[in-house]
Amino acid sequence: GENVEQHPSTLSVQEGDSAVIKCTYSDSASNYFPWYKQELGKGPQLIIDIRSNVGEKKDQRIAVTLNKTAKHFSLHITETQPEDSAVYFCAASILGSSYKLIFGSGTRLLVRP
Amino acid sequence: NAGVTQTPKFQVLKTGQSMTLQCAQDMNHEYMSWYRQDPGMGLRLIHYSVGAGITDQGEVPNGYNVSRSTTEDFPLRLLSAAPSQTSVYFCASSGKDSRETQYFGPGTRLLVL
Numbered sequence: 001g002e003n004v005e006q007h008p009s010t011l012s013v014q015e016g017d018s019a020v021i022k023c024t025y026s027d028s029a030s031n032y033f034p035w036y037k038q039e040l041g042k043g044p045q046l047i048i049d050i051r052s053n054v055g056e057k058k059d060q061r062i063a064v065t066l067n068k069t070a071k072h073f074s075l076h077i078t079e080t081q082p083e084d085s086a087v088y089f090c091a092a093s094i095l096g097s098s099y100k101l102i103f104g105s106g107t108r109l110l111v112r113p
Numbered sequence: 114n115a116g117v118t119q120t121p122k123f124q125v126l127k128t129g130q131s132m133t134l135q136c137a138q139d140m141n142h143e144y145m146s147w148y149r150q151d152p153g154m155g156l157r158l159i160h161y162s163v164g165a166g167i168t169d170q171g172e173v174p175n176g177y178n179v180s181r182s183t184t185e186d187f188p189l190r191l192l193s194a195a196p197s198q199t200s201v202y203f204c205a206s207s208g209k210d211s212r213e214t215q216y217f218g219p220g221t222r223l224l225v226l
Contacts, residue, residue: 001172009153032213043117043203043217044156089155098213099144099163099205100171103155 002027004092006104013080014112021107023090024072030092033073034101035064038087047088048075051095080111115139117218119204125224126194134189134221136204144207145187146171146215147179149200156203162187194225 003026013019025033031052036044050057050064050073057064061080066073077084087108091101120135138145143164148156148171158171162181176198178190187206191198201222205215 004155006155034213034215036215036217041219043205043219044215045217046214049213095213098215099146099161099207100158101146101156101215102172103148103157105153105155 002030002092002102004090004102004104006090006107008107009105010108010110012110012112015080015082017080019075019077019080019084019109019111021075021088021090021109022072023074023092023104024070025092025102026071027092028071029094030102032093032095032098033064033066034091034093034098035062035075036089036091036103038089038106040086044089077109080109082111082113085109085111117204117206117216119202119218119221121221122219123222123224125226126191127226128195130194131190131192132194134191134202134204134223136187136189136218137185138187138204138206138216139185140206140208140211140216141184142206142208142211142216143184145181146205147177147187147189148203148205149173149198150203150220151200159189159202191223194223196225199223199225 034049146161
């Protein structure tokens with residue numbers, strides 16, 4: 001089955017700097033890769049996703065890149081702000097079956113004011 | 114729209130006790146899933162449902178039962194609680210109209226003594 005590995009487990013950056021979180025997946029059949037943000041005491045919330053027919057996707061300060069050959073994808077947050085502090089999860093699944101997400105282990109991001 | 118609701122928010126059980134974690138959604142979503150979240154392990158899929166009357170196992174189904182008698186509700190049953198089931202449980206829903214986005218509930222924190 002699918003296995004998703006995520007690094008780093010914790011990341012501390014200065015406000016205004018960029019943050020990068022990386023994930024690798026094992027199943028070449030996976031073609032949908034979402035990123036979820038989880039704030040303390042809340043459920044995860046989708047922030048951006050990418051499908052395997054696209055190499056990069058941006059949404060304001062957030063971008064995701066995908067390398068299908070190497071089976072890895074990354075989340076990039078630019079101009080970080082204190083409210084970006086949270087736990088971020090990558091995940092993988094097959095399009096049309098996102099109710100069966102396989103998650104990475106999470107990255108705790110701390111943005112220092 | 115309340116979205117995805119879960120009850121209770123917090124529960125303490127003794128080993129061997131049974132209980133049901135409730136999950137309901139008011140978005141008319143076809144798909145619903147249960148995940149557990151443990152420190153350093155991300156979210157792992159327990160069971161999922163693609164419609165009323167249809168359920169299937171995820172990554173970690175042992176010790177849990179589910180049923181889906183209506184579109185709105187997807188309860189998770191622990192038949193005989195074990196300390197290894199101490200975790201935070203999240204319910205999620207999605208539909209053909211949500212473009213793969215999983216909507217998560219606020220979670221139930223379960224402690225088994």
